[in-house]
Amino acid sequence: MNADLFIPRSLDEALSVVQTHGAGLLVMGGGTMMMAHINEGIFFPQKVMSLARAGLSGVYRNGHTQIGATTHLAEVSQIADYPILAEAAYQIGGPAIRNMGTIGGNLYMPQPAGDLAVPLLVYDAHVELASPSGSRTVSLEDFLAEPRSHRGVHELLVAVHLPNPSGHTAYLKLGRREANTPSVVAVGVRIVMDRQGLVNEARIALGASGPFAFRAKNAEAALIGQSLNTKSIADTAQIAMEESNPFTDALATAWYRRRMVGVFVKRTLEQLTK
Amino acid sequence: MESITVTFKLNGKTTAVAIEPLESLRTVLREHLHLHATKAGCGQGGCGSCxxxxxxxxxxxCLMLAALADGQEITTLEGIGTPQHMHPLQAAFFDRFAAQCGYCSPGMIMAAKALLDKNPHPNRAEIAEALAGNLCRCTGYVTILDAIEDVVTQMQEA
Structure with a gap:
């Protein structure tokens, strides 16, 4: 394997590698996906940059929460104030994978992997992207929807920003087995109630239910002003099903995934009534 | 192609090795350093045998760039026991017949060691969670869990 490997020691160093070699560069966070592809012989990258030593790891709190891009899933699974983010991280892989995989890398995983996008959408996360010419912060929603082929390596995801959490949350992942498996579907919800017990704010995020993780906004809208009851939950689950655009792969058919979106939106919302 | 030299502590001994840039740590351990306990299973992060x-x-x-081992402390199965002086986990796997084909055993034992080093008194569910990324296609896992529980009991008695 003839290749150049860059292991920058700082973000500045990483950005100068991007400036010089950006076009043909493969960027690795923890390498759990890219190394698998390289081992398999799916591709033979000529230029690889690992961000493992670039100092982009760690969880910081300063009015809001900032999670560095190369923070390992194991550390993310300990972030107690964002319980469904921690839970989703813990449900990925096994202990060794969680010691390697990173939050930033997870957001580049193609579906049905990349579970962390689901709780992060629920918490209204933004991502900070740095390039040699400056940085920008975009909503995770917009970031996930950007066409990947246009992205190239002209910028690096350096951090995930989370506002302080409000409301009640639930997350459920359906896999073919309990551990170390991609999602059949993953569903995260967050509900803020008003004083009358009516839904004031709703987030419903779906993973493995479309080309990328997304918010089921029609389903969210249907819940506003409602109380959480059998009918409103069933209606919301139906709308989320209609809104989903799932795919068939080795784990499940699109037909099955769509039905499981309904089942798991219902189950997550039911958890909030208890 | 340029090879790079990485230096790390391997089973307590400072080791320098010339590697190709994208070689995995598993390849370097097995093919450069001839330590064959660490297994080359799926190469995909699915089996845990490495x-x-x-x-x-x-x-x-198998998923770790060997270049990132530079300056780190690496422990493989060879570093925790010998046939004459087995690690308690190795002895328990032997006594409990926790290895059938034996391919998963090195990974299982290393995952179990990592658990016991942090939490010397795990219950059976915690042991199973620690082994969640390690597949065994022979034993049905029962004897593996039994073996690790034996070690937990020995440590409590000692």
Whole structure:
């Protein structure tokens, strides 16, 4: 394997590698996906940059929460104030994978992997992207929807920003087995109630239910002003099903995934009534 | 192609090795350093048979760039016991017939060691969670869990 490997020691160093070699560069966070592809012989990258030593790891709190891009899933699974983010991280892989995989890398995983996008959408996360010419912060929603082929390596995801959490949350992942498996579907919800017990704010995020993780906004809208009851939950689950655009792969058919979106939106919302 | 030299502590001994840039730690351990306990299973992060400890934490050596081992402390199965002086986990796997074909055993034992080093008194469910990334296609896992529980009991009695 003839290749150049860059292991920058700082973000500045990483950005100068991007400036010089950006076009043909493969960027690795923890390498759990890219190394698998390289081992398999799916591709033979000529230029690889690992961000493992670039100092982009760690969880910081300063009015809001900032999670560095190369923070390992194991550390993310300990972030107690964002319980469904921690839970989703813990449900990925096994202990060794969680010691390697990173939050930033997870957001580049193609579906049905990349579970962390689901709780992060629920918490209204933004991502900070740095390039040699400056940085920008975009909503995770917009970031996930950007066409990947246009992205190239002209910028690096350096951090995930989370506002302080409000409301009640639930997350459920359906896999073919309990551990170390991609999602059949993953569903995260967050509900803020008003004083009358009516839904004031709703987030419903779906993973493995479309080309990328997304918010089921029609389903969210249907819940506003409602109380959480059998009918409103069933209606919301139906709308989320209609809104989903799932795919068939080795784990499940699109037909099955769509039905499981309904089942798991219902189950997550039911958890909030208890 | 330029080879790079990495230096790390391997099973307590400072080791320098020339590697190709994109070689995995597993390839370097097996093919350069001829330590064959660490297994080359799926190469995809699906089986856990290549599990080694990096600074005491379990990682999958097939998915780790060997270049990133530079300056780290690596422990493989060869580093924790010998046929004459087995690690308690190795002895328990032997006594409990926790290895049938034996292919998963090195990864299982390293994952279990990482757990016991942090939590010497895990219950059976916690042991199973620690082994969640390690597949065994022979034993049905029962004897593996029994073996690790034996070690937990021995440690409590000692």
């Amino acid at each position: 599990t080694v400890l990096v600074n005491g934490e379990p990682v999958l050596s």
